[in-house]
Amino acid sequence: MLKPGTIYEAIGGQEAVDKIIDSLYKHIGKHPKLIPIFPDDLEESARKQRLFLTQFFGGPNLYFQDRGHPMLKRRHMEFEITPDRKDAWLECMNKALEEANIEEPYRSAIFERLTMTAVHMINTEA
Template identity: 70%
Template sequence: MTRPGTMYKAIGGFDSVDRLVTAFYKRVGKHPKLVPIFPEDLTETARKQRLFLTQFFGGPRLYSEERGNPMLRRRHFPFEITPERKDAWLECMDAALDEAQIEEPYRTAIFEKLTMTAHHMMNTP
């Protein structure tokens, strides 16, 4: 169930999340700093990201229903997430937000929320 007044609803729901994730992983799959920590086939990674962002933006709790508590930091701990990789991830997301045509003020709010999350994911100097 989608709650009214959510970021998810404001940006256009699942179609917008889908466009964002597609644009994002198109970049991740080519970024020299990110390729080493992502699988060669990004299909499943992108599917999970769609579930997560749907929930993260206030839509249906698809991620938790399928995978339980997100526990992002713990799930990402096996991967060396350096400040450079965090920046590369955010660079890909920034460009994906443009490509997916996420409009203001939602674009800035989403990027700020994801920036805080990306900083929290860093686990390697």
């Protein structure tokens, strides 16, 4: 059962988000299906993702303050996001949640929400 409050608070706040992001981008940087759509230097991508997940999990509105409304689909239109790449990204995220020791039921709740977001991001079937 989820505790009252936000997922952000329940998983340990910014420290937990930082662990997730560090692990996520370690995996993204090695994934053959994702390498083609990410820059060689993942630092800025990780920074934006950190801001987004902080806000997405119910923490401070860092993404909005830095970048405005997320408009995720629009911001990602320049990248070919296929069903295979969606699955690859979710695979990396699943590993990151495990490595960051995100406990249940939060891990499943986070993964479910991010799966819905990832499906929404698909912009090509190729």
